[in-house]
Each structure stands twice: as structure tokens, then as C-alpha cells.
Amino acid sequence: MMDWTDRHCRVFHRLITRHTRLYTEMVTTGALLHGDVARHLDFDAAEHPLALQLGGSEPDELAACAKLAQRCGYDEVNLNCGCPSERVQRGSFGACLMAEPALVADCVQAMRDACTLPVTVKHRIGLGRDEDYGFVRDFVGTVAERGGCGVFIVHARNAWLQGLSPKENREVPPLRHEVVARLKRDFPALVFVANGGLADDEAIAATLAQVDGAMVGRHAYHHPWAMAGWDRRFFGDQGPAPTLDGVEQAMVAYMTRLAAQGTSWFAAARHMMGLRNGLPGARRWRQVWSDHRLKHLAPAEVSARAREGLALPA
Numbered sequence: 001m002m003d004w005t006d007r008h009c010r011v012f013h014r015l016i017t018r019h020t021r022l023y024t025e026m027v028t029t030g031a032l033l034h035g036d037v038a039r040h041l042d043f044d045a046a047e048h049p050l051a052l053q054l055g056g057s058e059p060d061e062l063a064a065c066a067k068l069a070q071r072c073g074y075d076e077v078n079l080n081c082g083c084p085s086e087r088v089q090r091g092s093f094g095a096c097l098m099a100e101p102a103l104v105a106d107c108v109q110a111m112r113d114a115c116t117l118p119v120t121v122k123h124r125i126g127l128g129r130d131e132d133y134g135f136v137r138d139f140v141g142t143v144a145e146r147g148g149c150g151v152f153i154v155h156a157r158n159a160w161l162q163g164l165s166p167k168e169n170r171e172v173p174p175l176r177h178e179v180v181a182r183l184k185r186d187f188p189a190l191v192f193v194a195n196g197g198l199a200d201d202e203a204i205a206a207t208l209a210q211v212d213g214a215m216v217g218r219h220a221y222h223h224p225w226a227m228a229g230w231d232r233r234f235f236g237d238q239g240p241a242p243t244l245d246g247v248e249q250a251m252v253a254y255m256t257r258l259a260a261q262g263t264s265w266f267a268a269a270r271h272m273m274g275l276r277n278g279l280p281g282a283r284r285w286r287q288v289w290s291d292h293r294l295k296h297l298a299p300a301e302v303s304a305r306a307r308e309g310l311a312l313p314a
Helices: 007-016 029-034 037-041 059-072 086-090 094-099 101-114 133-147 177-186 201-208 218-222 230-235 244-260 266-272 282-289 299-309
Strands: 022-028 050-055 076-081 119-123 151-155 191-195 213-215
Touching (some): 007 022, 007 244, 007 266, 029 037, 029 050, 029 059, 037 059, 050 059, 059 101, 094 101, 094 119, 094 133, 101 119, 101 133, 119 133, 133 151, 133 177, 151 177, 177 191, 201 230, 244 266
Parallel strands (some): 022 050, 076 119, 119 151, 151 191
16 A cells, blocks of 8 residues: 555544554655654554554564654554565565565564564465465464464465566455465464455455454545444444545545645545545546645635535535
């Protein structure tokens, strides 16, 4: 979710679901240790519960970043062992790490020694076209036993490191959620969260009947209103449900605060383009909110213009 789930996106998503755990974009250890820490790690208090996802392969560097995560107030730190991009491969981290479970265990142990936050691992179910279950079973077993990891977030596809783009790696390798369920049966004391292809509440519910959690990525981004019923259905929250108008107006208030701080509100507006998908007037609503010629206006004025095509009160 690089360049997608930034702090503005997470604030927007938190307006729709109060309880779903949110994850940052993957941030590399180099970006934190040699770059602008505040730009990468600052977040709004409303975003909790919030996990920081790290990319790296050096135990000492990951430990230093785990300390930063705790100092900044994150609720979890996650090591990415699933990203298949060429840039990540050149850095010898992401999905490449699945071939080195002992190193991943050392990384996790170093991070756990450096902070008191839960340290989790996100990974694939295999590398290349080899679908041998023993590969992912041994990876999980090693990282759990030697590294002390208790939570594994499993994208239920192999990572094909040669011949596919990152986008194709999310679509071409076959989904095999039965592998995640088998991991849960083989390691009942560990927590497994399944990821990949979960596009509706029924699929999520079916997944939760077999494993401990479900992670939804791009579907939630492109169709954010799909999250509106999660608090009640999956968390048992009987409080008031969000409304489309309420979420939009809360985002307008947030963007107004950004503008008052000298930050472009337009960078935040891009994340809510899918809010009214499938509803009458949604296309024009998106066109208004994404019109760069209007970014000098106040968010409330843009909202009023966007809503002119909707069958709603102004």
C-alpha cells in the first residue's frame, strides 16, 4: 500500500470504522534512520489502533526503528516479508526474506528486545511457483520458535519474484486460503490473519471461521464504505453507525484544519474518491473533489459544489 495508506488516508478510514486496526505504508529502515522521521511517523491520535509496517533486513536497524515506533506511540510494529517489488528485492528485504527464516527470526528477536510493542510478521505462502506447504510451515515455525513472533499476517498467494510486476503479484499467483487455515491447525497457539482477495463481508466472515483475523487492503481503499458495517458485525459495537454525509463533513473539518496549518488539503481529498461509489451523482462528486483548479478554495466550499449533483441536503 505504498503511497496509499498515508496519515490522511488513515484518518479517513478511521471515520468509517472505529475498531479496525490500521497499518501504515511500508517504511524502510533507511528512510527512518537517515531521513525525516516526523514525515514518516507522525500520525493523528484518532488513528489508534495503529501498526507501523517496516521494511528492512538488518536486525540492529530494525531494532532502532522499533524503538522509534514505541516512542511515537504506535500499537504494533510489523515486519514486511511479503512485498515482491524489484526495488525491495534490490534491498534484500520484503518477500526475499522468506528464503532466510533464521534471519527473520533474528530481526524479530532484535525488535522484541528493543521495545515492548507486539512485533508481527507479514508474509506470503511461498516463493516462485513452488507450492510446497513445508516451505511456509518451516518459515513460520522458525520465526515463532527462534524469534518469538506470535502473530503472522499471511497474504495467501506465492510471491513470484521473477517475471511479474507487483500488481500482477497481487492477481496472478493463485489464492490459497486453505494454506492459512492449515497453518492455524498446525500452530494453534499462534495468531494468523489472512489477507488477499477478501472483497466482501461474507468472505471476511468465512475467513474468520477458520483463522484469527482478516486483513483487507485495496478493496477497502477503493470501496471504503464497505467498512461501514464492520464495527457492528465483527466487533460487536452497537453504537451509532457512520453516515456518508457525516464522514464527508468530518473529512471537510479535518482538511480545514490542515489548511489552517499550511498543509495542502488536496493531498487528503484524494483518499476519499471512492466514498460514494455506485450512488447517483458519484461521478460528478469525484470530479469536483479531484479538480486541481479548486484546491485554492476552502474544503467546505468544494464540498458544497460537489454535493450539488447529489440528492442530498446542502
